[in-house]
Amino acid sequence: MIATFRTSHDALRAERSLRSRGIEVELIPVPREIAGDCGFCLLFPTGEIRVEEAGLGAEGVWLVEERGSGEGLRKERRYERIA
């Protein structure tokens, strides 16, 4: 799952907060399918995401569906907004 934020600052702050609580999360550039201008968002490797968790301040939540083709690094992905 992906959590998007209003600003990259918010994304950075949320990452620090989650990491300090031992929650595994990756700060990555926002996928093109979600937004055209540059920005960073949080990628949660598991499906668990509780955006209401104190101070996370996410603006949107997206499901990521991966269809790995096996060749190379690039995977086909589908993004659907769920919040």
Added chain:
Amino acid sequence: MSGSRKVIDARALPCPEPVVLTKKAVEEGGFEVLEVRVGCESARENVLRYAGYAGLEATLAREEGAAAVIEIRAAPATAPQKGPLAAPSTTAPPAVSAESAAGATVFLSSSSIGRGDDELGALLMRGFTYALAEAEVPPARIILMNSGVRLAIEGSECLPNLRRLAESGIDVLACGTCLEYYGLKDKLAVGRVSNMYEIAGLLLSGRSLSL
């Protein structure tokens, strides 16, 4: 009151399955009440949040500890169903020409991109190394010099990204002089040590880009 009821038993399913199934059922329609049974608090929150986003009335009908039953009422027939689809991106990725088909050499002579705020520079480098894995034509190799070698050291924020790239066959070369200067010779966590001759030769031999 009679009314068609669809039931989803997602109690044993891991996240995000419960909300995925709920979303599919909502899109298929054919019910007046959708009953979703969940087994954990995250699933409960996800389903309730999704219902709110989709503009549907959802109530917590029952709860037993972490498990719960959520009832979602179908939208009235006249109201348009809110489709939470991704908006098309505003900038299309550039087309790749035939001559750029061979992988380029990426030369990183700093651990941060650009001059200005250090935190931003580091953030940009994280994003860039992540985005390299998403490129239509990945680079053939990455050469690291000066503080760029820090990216390949244990504890570097970019290490997972560089490891992904290396595992897919991209060469990661770190300048030996730089590693030794910073006292990091035995801390290289990805790629291999290279020297000025090899680096100069590679930079001259094909397409390269430096950040």
